[in-house]
Amino acid sequence: MRRLGLTGLCLVLAACARHPRPSLIGPSSAPVMLPPQLFNGGVPRTAEEWRAVGREATTLLSQYVRINTTNPPGNELKTAQWLKAVLAREGIESQIFEPRPGKANLYARVRGDGSARPLIFLNHMDVVLAAPEYWKVDPFSGVVKDGYVWGRGALDMKGEAIAQLMTLITLKRAGVPLKRDVIFLATSDEEVGAGVGAGWFVEAHPELVRDAEFLINEGGTIRADVNGRIEYYGVGTTEKSPFWLDVTARGTSGHGSRPTPDNPVHRLVRALSRIANHQTPLIVTPAVERYFRDLATIERDPARRAWFADIRAALRDSAAVRAVTADLTYNALLRNTISITGLRGSDQTNVIPPVATAAIDVRLLPGQEPATLLAELVRVVSDTAVSITPQGPSWPATESPTDTELFQAIVAAARARDPKALVTTPPLTGFTDSHYFRRLGIVSYGLSPFPLNEAESRGVHGNDERVSLEDLNFGVRFMYDVVSRAVVR
Ligand SMILES: [Zn+2]
Missing domain, CATH: 3.30.70 (Alpha-Beta Plaits)
Structure with a gap:
């Protein structure tokens, strides 16, 4: 983990003067300087205000990528502590559950008036292995270069987590009245199958999630062509289920x-x-x-x-x-x-x-x-x-319906950008942690907020994983736009 120099940061981030104080946080052994809060004046409205939110998201993502959470072992506790500090600065309390030393799940809940059931932001903190020799940059540098934030997890799914986090933070800062609680749940062990992540959480603490109506997770796609034109907004409503087998021959x-x-x-x-x-x-x-x-x-x-x-x-x-x-x-x-x-x-x-x-x-x-x-x-x-x-227990493939307020919010946010936008529901050939929540009756959607073309998508589990600053700006605003339509009173 590297300290961010405030002076260097301010050269890049023009809005520093208004919110000049980054805060020092973290366990005393490894202090981390959080990036400055760039937009703190109600709901962002103008393009310039949204760019400030995007710049803050960029710096947060860059820090987040630098915490190496390659699984195994994952080391998600470090990430959870960092997220806790980011949330604490906004006055959002969070709890860290540590099912095993070094492994953690973080849970935060911002209260609404309870007139509608909660919405959960789900994101996993662990990432897959990166082989540095095949990368153009150090996969854990979080470097911002050529218009991209580079690093393992930039897309899967630390980038998506930051879009969720900025949405939660923006709602909180603006103090808009919410009809639903908004829950932020960051988990371990998504990339290794069995473990102490989302599956452990719903088993050990069902009372913290089971009243939710909606969940937003990875597993969606906004498909763009080579010119960056959006072809469709894809919402993950269903995925195939794994049924892994051992074949044994004796003789x-x-x-x-x-x-x-x-x-x-x-x-x-x-x-x-x-x-x-x-x-x-x-x-x-x-x-x-x-x-x-x-x-x-x-x-x-x-x-x-x-x-x-x-x-x-x-x-x-x-x-x-x-x-x-x-x-x-x-x-x-x-x-x-x-x-x-x-x-x-x-x-x-x-x-x-x-x-x-x-x-x-x-x-x-x-x-x-x-x-x-x-x-x-x-x-x-x-x-x-x-x-x-x-090899182990299997579960039937799960599916969430589309005749919901959250789905309508996604369609509305897409059509606000392009009245002819296609919103579709590509089934996933792989699977995510959504099935744990769908089985509790929670409507769970894969919603990735970044418009990615074919080449950019290859970074997921591949080399040179990166997200463009343009996509980050788009994603942070799109996620807020969707979620605010579904949670604001
Ligand atoms: Zn993932």
Whole structure:
């Protein structure tokens, strides 16, 4: 963590004179200088006032990225302490829960008048590994360069967290009357699956979240073209569910020089070959059908436009099937998918092991039964010496409705920017922590506020992750615009 020099900062941030005092915070061992509060005069209205909010968001994000929360181990406690300090300066109290040393979840709640149920901002504090040798900058420098804030987490999802945080802070500073409580929940362990993050939180403290009506999380997309023109506002309302499996083949171990007919590695390879050649059927769920129909309205190619407009009909035409499923995302939205991802036999070349194993990543569409898929694989393999077992508990794919006040707020905020804006609901092929909350009956939307093109999206879990200052400005204002429509009295 590096200290920000006030003088240097002020050269860049013109509004310093009005709010000249950054504050020193943090545990005494590692003080952090918070960036100055650049806009503190009610609800920002003019473009210049919003740019000040954007500049403050930029400096906060830059600091946030510098706290290295690569998971494992995550070190989310450091982040939680930093967030607590940022919130405390605004007079927002927060609690840190530390389920394990160094691991933390932070919870803050700004009160409304209780006439409507709360809205939760959910964000995870951990990030995935960054290999510095492939980056143009130090992935944990938080450097602001060439119009971008660079660093691991700039998009996934520290940048989104800052847009949420600035919205909460702006509401609080402006003192606008709220009809709902607004909850800010920053969690651990999103990037590693099992852990002590969102899943732990809803299990250990359901009383702190279960009265909520809405939740905003990662998992949305504002898709832009190469020129930065917004193609659509995508709200995440549903995602596939993971059903991860172990395949285990048993046989007789022995010396590699004397092959046996029931070598478990041979058995496993035969079983996996059948699985790899198995094609799951095409399925059109209502959410996917709706998404394609929306895409048809912006598709320029006439053939594709016709396919998207009626995807069910298109899938009866083999040329259309080949063309549509050639797109990895579309393919994954139209079927349960199976990827063999892990293999393990003997640790020594001259030893036939007694057991060989493989890992399979299965993803199920909404409405699909894990047991049915498992039975299908057992039939495909048809070898009693090979067993297929789930790695852990699975859950059915979850979905949130769109006939809600929050969805209307998103549409209104998008249309305020462009009356013809397309707001659609792209299903996710992956999954987020939203399912924990959807299962409590909380309407949960993926809402990412940054318009990203293809190249920028590749930074997520990739190299040179970065968010442009322009997108940050846009995102902070867009998030406020959406949420204020849903929470202000
Ligand atoms: Zn994420």
